[in-house]
Amino acid sequence: MLIAVDGLTRTYDLGEAKVHALRGVDLAVEAGEYLAIMGPSGSGKSTLMHILGCLDTPSTGRYVLGGEEVSSLTGRELAKVRNRRIGFVFQNFNLLPRIDLVANVALPLVYHGSVSKAERLGRAAKQLEELGLGHRLKHRPNELSGGERQRAAIARALINEPSILLADEPTGNLDSKTGREIMDILDGLSAAGKTVCLVTHDANVAEHAGRTVHMQDGAIAREDFS
Amino acid sequence: MNLLESVGAGLRDMGSNKGRSVITMIGIVLGVASVVAVLSLMQGGQAQTEAYFEELGGLREIRITNQRTNRIFMTAAERASERLTYRDAQAIRFECPSVSYVDPEISRYLTVSYKDKTFQMRVLGTTADYVFADSMPVAEGRFITDRDLDTYANVIMMGPTYRDDLFGDEDWRGKQVLVEGIPFTVVGIMEKKEFYFRGGGGERNVLEWFNRGHYIPITTMIRRFTVDDQLGGLEISAKTVELVPTLMEETRTVLSRRHGVEDFDLASKSEQVQQRAEQEAFFNIIFWVIAFISLFVGGVVIANIMLSSITERIREIGVRKAIGASSRDVFIEFLVEALVVTSVGGAVGLGVGYGLVKLMETALIMPMAFSPSILVLAFLTSVAVGIIFGMFPALRAARLDPVEALRYQ
Known part of the structure; x- marks a missing residue:
């Protein structure tokens, strides 16, 4: 079991009002699974993804990632988990605008700490080549198309060989043709054994996954298998 | 990173x-x-x-001055004290082990004339130590010697500023000048002393004062031109800078004993440097x-x-x-x-x-x-x-x- 989530709740305290973003989520994800989390905005799917990605911590409940209880880790330990075990792909790519692609992709290795600069750049270049961006290494993100940027972002997410790839609306900012290309890459990664978790409100995207979790009002409403 | x-x-x-x-x-x-x-x-x-x-004689110096006293409230002991005298200077020279130079001074404005020229000039009665204590180099001739002091010699050492005024193109050697009508033999000329502070003061030689003074043996000054041997100033210097505090104590002891009262002040040059730096x-x-x-x-x-x-x-x-x-x-x-x-x-x-x-x-x-x-x-x-x-x-x-x-x- 790669991910085991038990009775997860997340409450935002906004002074007078309390917002219950998650109201008790139980979820288990096997290694190698291709999962989609679906739901309308406000359903809690983003909050769940943030907790799964260790960017946020649950108010109550347990989250075990790869056998390690992460709901009780300190900020620094969570940073380490994000760095080594989780790869993020964002809707708006989130590449750093002032550095070139190789540097962007190598950035997680920088925070990893023990990788030499030459090795970092070498691995980043190799990762970019695998995703068909070998000719763009020294380009800045704003010199690239949306599809190329998202491919670079995937390269960055994969550079530390994470145990799970979290993709938040990965095709949301792309036209349908480029979106299909990105989904092909994610399908390929899944086929190669990578655990992939999509977060989306788009049924066409979700149907790529083998299992779809539908969220409603901070809880899992139902699950589909395809 | x-x-x-x-x-x-x-x-x-x-x-x-x-x-x-x-x-x-x-x-x-x-x-x-x-x-x-x-x-x-x-x-x-x-x-x-x-x-x-350093130009004024270095940091080893101590200046001794008479304390200002209010005559109305003077104690009997203070009245009995003769203040700083030439005899005090000699006592310091013989009794203080840390002393190297003793430089007593008595200055008077006296009439000095040569042929038809007459000037009122500052004349300093001093000792052979003066050149060392105040680092006053001799330009020509010689300074006052211990022998001059012992023999009450009528010799005069002249500052550079008045030399031209008095002698013009003539050679000063072997000439005699009249000091208050008494003939004195000119034995030497002091070197010109200069120091210019940068900024503020501009190009004024702050040591010109020294160039206008003339020197005769202090014993001669006391015998001929003053009523007693009270000093205008007394500067002494320690053998080393480190000995300055010791010498101050030795001097305080000797003078207190001689005066019966502490009616004098001691100030070291290093203290003055310190004060100036603070300013x-x-x-x-x-x-x-x-x-x-x-x-x-x-x-x-x-x-x-x-x-x-x-x-x-x-x-x-x-x-x-x-x-x-x-x-x-x-x-x-x-x-x-x-x-x-x-x-x-x-x-x-x-x-x-x-x-x-x-x-x-x-x-x-x-x-x-x-x-x-x-x-x-x-x-x-x-x-x-x-x-x-x-x-x-x-x-x-x-x-x-x-x-x-x-x-x-």
Whole structure:
């Protein structure tokens, strides 16, 4: 079991009002699974993804990632988990605008700490080549198309060989043709054994996954298998 | 991320945003330049003061003066005291082991004439020690000797200023002048003494006073021109600078015994140097204030610009955290960035400061001293400003919540 989530709740305290973003989520994800989390905005799917990605911590409940209880880790330990075990792909790519692609992709290795600069750049270049961006290494993100940027972002997410790839609306900012290309890459990664978790409100995207979790009002409403 | 790479990233960042970097640095540049100028001015002033006192006989000297007393409230013991006398000077010379030179002086304005020329001149009765004690070199001939003192000789040593007035083109050697009608043989001419303070005083020779004096044996002065042997001034010098406090104690003991009361003051030259340095330090306060304000404003500007750049970069911070940067990593990155800006600004400031020092030296004729320690100290100030004023923005960046930061538009 790669991910085991038990009775997860997340409450935002906004002074007078309390917002219950998650109201008790139980979820288990096997290694190698291709999962989609679906739901309308406000359903809690983003909050769940943030907790799964260790960017946020649950108010109550347990989250075990790869056998390690992460709901009780300190900020620094969570940073380490994000760095080594989780790869993020964002809707708006989130590449750093002032550095070139190789540097962007190598950035997680920088925070990893023990990788030499030459090795970092070498691995980043190799990762970019695998995703068909070998000719763009020294380009800045704003010199690239949306599809190329998202491919670079995937390269960055994969550079530390994470145990799970979290993709938040990965095709949301792309036209349908480029979106299909990105989904092909994610399908390929899944086929190669990578655990992939999509977060989306788009049924066409979700149907790529083998299992779809539908969220409603901070809880899992139902699950589909395809 | 290792430190060297952070520095490299900071430098690249500065290069890619030149306008902002220049504005950020101006305050630091001016602040560091002022620090360099102040330190140079202080060291220069100190060095000049020391040189001045060295010219006046060095730091081994102690000046003994009669204490001012109020005649109405004088005690019997004070009335009985003869005050400082030539006999006191001789007692110090024989009884104080730490003394090297004893330089008693009695000065009078006397009529000195040669042929048809007559002047009122300051004549100093003194001893052979005078040339050593006051570092007064003899230009021509000889100074007063112990033999002159023993024999009450009618000999006179003349200051350089009046030589031309009295003798014109004539050779002074073997000539006699009349002092209050009594013939004195001219035995030598003193060397001209000069010292010019840079800045303020302009080109006035502050030691010209010495060039206008003439010297006769103090014994002759007492026998012929005064009613007693009360001294106008008494300067003594210790064998070494370290012995100055010892000599002050020895002198105090001898004079207290002889006078029956402590009606004299002792002041060492090193104390005077100290006092003068303190006065100068006070005048330098204005520069310190300027330096402090510049550095402070520079720091505030840096903090301000960093805070606004953090607002621009909130998403970037969120992304960095999402891919594994800890709060500590972010803190270090932003602090290093501030340090890079202030260090580059500090380096430029050192250059500007050096220019300022040279300008003050030549245009304002100020005494300046420039040393590597000044550069190091001024540079460290800029680094300190970077740490102090980079701390708050860096902390703010580090504390950003990654979820919020990623959501920020």
